[in-house]
Amino acid sequence: MDFTKIRCFLETCDNVTILTHKSPDGDTLGAGFALCRFLRNCGKMANVINSDEFPERYNFLYEECEPQKFEEKTVIAVDIADTKLIGSRLARYAEEGMIDLCIDHHVSNKYFAKYTYVNASASATCQIMYELFNFMGTKIDRQMARCLYTGIATDTGCFKFENTTSAAHIACAELMKYNIDFATINRKMFDVKSKARINIEQAVTNKMEYFFGGKCAVIAITTDMMKKSGIEPAEFEGLASIPLQVEGVEMGITIKQRHENVYKISVRTIETIDASKFCREFGGGGHIRAAGCEIEGSFEEVKNTLVNAAKEVFEG
Amino acid sequence: MDFTKIRCFLETCDNVTILTHKSPDGDTLGAGFALCRFLRNCGKMANVINSDEFPERYNFLYEECEPQKFEEKTVIAVDIADTKLIGSRLARYAEEGMIDLCIDHHVSNKYFAKYTYVNASASATCQIMYELFNFMGTKIDRQMARCLYTGIATDTGCFKFENTTSAAHIACAELMKYNIDFATINRKMFDVKSKARINIEQAVTNKMEYFFGGKCAVIAITTDMMKKSGIEPAEFEGLASIPLQVEGVEMGITIKQRHENVYKISVRTIETIDASKFCREFGGGGHIRAAGCEIEGSFEEVKNTLVNAAKEVFEG
Numbered sequence: 001m002d003f004t005k006i007r008c009f010l011e012t013c014d015n016v017t018i019l020t021h022k023s024p025d026g027d028t029l030g031a032g033f034a035l036c037r038f039l040r041n042c043g044k045m046a047n048v049i050n051s052d053e054f055p056e057r058y059n060f061l062y063e064e065c066e067p068q069k070f071e072e073k074t075v076i077a078v079d080i081a082d083t084k085l086i087g088s089r090l091a092r093y094a095e096e097g098m099i100d101l102c103i104d105h106h107v108s109n110k111y112f113a114k115y116t117y118v119n120a121s122a123s124a125t126c127q128i129m130y131e132l133f134n135f136m137g138t139k140i141d142r143q144m145a146r147c148l149y150t151g152i153a154t155d156t157g158c159f160k161f162e163n164t165t166s167a168a169h170i171a172c173a174e175l176m177k178y179n180i181d182f183a184t185i186n187r188k189m190f191d192v193k194s195k196a197r198i199n200i201e202q203a204v205t206n207k208m209e210y211f212f213g214g215k216c217a218v219i220a221i222t223t224d225m226m227k228k229s230g231i232e233p234a235e236f237e238g239l240a241s242i243p244l245q246v247e248g249v250e251m252g253i254t255i256k257q258r259h260e261n262v263y264k265i266s267v268r269t270i271e272t273i274d275a276s277k278f279c280r281e282f283g284g285g286g287h288i289r290a291a292g293c294e295i296e297g298s299f300e301e302v303k304n305t306l307v308n309a310a311k312e313v314f315e316g
Numbered sequence: 317m318d319f320t321k322i323r324c325f326l327e328t329c330d331n332v333t334i335l336t337h338k339s340p341d342g343d344t345l346g347a348g349f350a351l352c353r354f355l356r357n358c359g360k361m362a363n364v365i366n367s368d369e370f371p372e373r374y375n376f377l378y379e380e381c382e383p384q385k386f387e388e389k390t391v392i393a394v395d396i397a398d399t400k401l402i403g404s405r406l407a408r409y410a411e412e413g414m415i416d417l418c419i420d421h422h423v424s425n426k427y428f429a430k431y432t433y434v435n436a437s438a439s440a441t442c443q444i445m446y447e448l449f450n451f452m453g454t455k456i457d458r459q460m461a462r463c464l465y466t467g468i469a470t471d472t473g474c475f476k477f478e479n480t481t482s483a484a485h486i487a488c489a490e491l492m493k494y495n496i497d498f499a500t501i502n503r504k505m506f507d508v509k510s511k512a513r514i515n516i517e518q519a520v521t522n523k524m525e526y527f528f529g530g531k532c533a534v535i536a537i538t539t540d541m542m543k544k545s546g547i548e549p550a551e552f553e554g555l556a557s558i559p560l561q562v563e564g565v566e567m568g569i570t571i572k573q574r575h576e577n578v579y580k581i582s583v584r585t586i587e588t589i590d591a592s593k594f595c596r597e598f599g600g601g602g603h604i605r606a607a608g609c610e611i612e613g614s615f616e617e618v619k620n621t622l623v624n625a626a627k628e629v630f631e632g
Contacts, residue, residue, distance in 0.1 A: 158474050158475060158476050159474060159475045159488075159502075160474050160499065160502040160503075160506060160507075161499055161502075162499040164492075164498070164499070165492075166489035166490070166492045166493060167489070169485040169486065169488050169489035169492070170485065170486065170489045172475075172485050173482035173483070173485035173486045173489070174482070176480075176481075176482045176485070177482060182480070183476065183477055183478035183480070186475075186476040186477075187476075187560075187586070190476060191476075191557075191560070191561050192560075192561060192562070192563050193561055193562065193563060194562075194563045195562060195563065198521060198561075198562065202518055202521065202522070205514060205518065206518070241507075244503075244507070244508075245507050245508060245509055245514075246508070246509065246510075246511060246514065247508050247509060247510045247511065270500075270503070
């Protein structure tokens with residue numbers, strides 16, 4: 001599928017349901033609502049749906065896009081690499097082969113739709129959407145620009161991470177010309193935290209343990225800490241990045257309690273340490289800088305297992 | 317002064333001292349070292365100097381630019397709006413009228429040099445330098461690109477703040493093409509904190525007080541807290557932004573102890589609250605979103621004075 005074919009597809013489709021991935025983030029929602037608005041601006045019917053509720057923190061993306069009533073004829077998935085990410089409530093869309101088109105930027109895309117467009121070098125699906133609208137000569141409106149900017153900004157950590165491309169900067173340079181409130185969006189996306197989130201960050205930081213001359217830091221998140229802080233599951237995102245914020249730390253290990261003796265491990269690394277290789281030892285995997293696995297045992301056992309494995313990394 | 321004249325100036329000058337502002341930041345150092353490298357690449361002699369020591373955190377900007385020995389013939393100031401910002405050790409440059417050219421992006425520039433170029437709509441002096449090099453057809457090298465990227469990123473809070481322009485994004489889109497380690501730079505500039513900094517952030521957050529239904533938050537930084545945390549003065553930057561990180565807070569007041577009964581107040585606001593107007597009541601001033609003043613009295617007296625004044629803001 002190329003942009004010319006997507007244009008044909010979008011021109012001829014109608015009554016469109018846009019699927020976004022479960023635990024929705026700024027990119028899937030930004031791409032979904034920008035596409036929805038584009039279709040409605042063309043006089044078509046369109047809705048964005050999700051297996052979960054749309055999180056309150058993204059309300060500025062969806063509040064100008066009330067659901068419409070229509071008989072669904074077309075299904076488009078955005079930013080969904082795998083049918084597993086659709087979520088149980090909407091799983092039938094995959095099971096019944098109802099997904100017509102998928103637009104995505106994940107290299108791991110499983111090509112589950114009838115037609116698929118993947119650009120794995122794009123920083124975000126919203127960057128692809130921007131380039132598609134550009135190609136089609138679409139009149140982007142301010143709300144579409146807000147959606148697309150949000151997706152690119154959130155998927156790149158506000159242009160901070162390695163996945164940020166020149167094209168992402170250029171797209172946002174153009175999107176800013178629609179007089180969008182990007183500073184307010186960025187404040188909401190990156191700076192503001194709930195009191196519960198601040199509480200758990202503090203609790204976690206206070207109990208951080210350092211190993212190997214401060215190069216490895218371990219944090220624990222117990223079910224008890226989660227309850228006490230009053231944090232919502234949606235606010236957990238990014239806690240695993242806390243250890244790497246400390247000067248000198250090259251490997252951060254987060255031990256998060258799932259059940260009584262089951263822990264989910266998240267590993268974050270910088271420089272040359274391979275987090276994925278580290279986690280594979282425990283049956284997990286992921287990327288070179290961010291990976292995970294699950295280990296059973298008491299907290300102390302799990303921690304000791306991980307620190308012993310990290311000893312290999314730091315002391316060879 | 318326009319770009320054509322600056323080109324003439326740079327082509328004909330030699331033995332150049334580049335002045336950067338005291339308490340140097342990424343923009344003044346980025347602009348200074350990019351210019352220094354450009355001049356050296358042209359076969360000229362050039363040094364960057366500062367009234368203070370170059371902070372360790374910016375070592376990647378200056379470590380490839382060892383001082384040269386020469387008889388100074390030309391002096392260029394970068395990112396310096398006012399001679400007061402040169403610092404005492406180098407004050408003679410202003411007092412003796414030795415500054416030939418100043419390149420800056422502050423609207424408040426005092427035009428103290430023989431020639432001045434100000435573009436107040438630029439996000440950073442490094443953005444001006446990028447556009448100047450572009451205009452001159454300069455061959456930018458990787459280290460120059462790192463310097464310019466750092467200045468733009470740091471002055472815009474990594475493209476997060478309101479002062480970020482489309483031109484800033486476009487400049488960085490181009491600078492990234494020099495294969496710079498922007499993600500490592502951003503991590504160092506925005507994510508990594510010393511243990512001392514983490515300690516004081518926690519101490520400050522733990523004692524944060526809320527007023528007017530959580531819309532106003534007050535933090536205190538006492539000399540005692542500073543001593544206990546072991547924090548360096550260079551690491552204080554940005555503590556005043558902590559209150560506004562809490563959901564619902566519209567006005568953050570930071571009360572920082574100067575001496576026994578003297579406190580420096582920093583006010584940060586969002587939405588419609590005028591921080592500058594608030595601080596003017598106490599003989600201070602600043603910008604609409606960030607302002608300051610100094611108040612004498614005991615800590616409790618100072619806090620009560622400020623909260624009473626804030627009552628006007630929130631309860632009219």
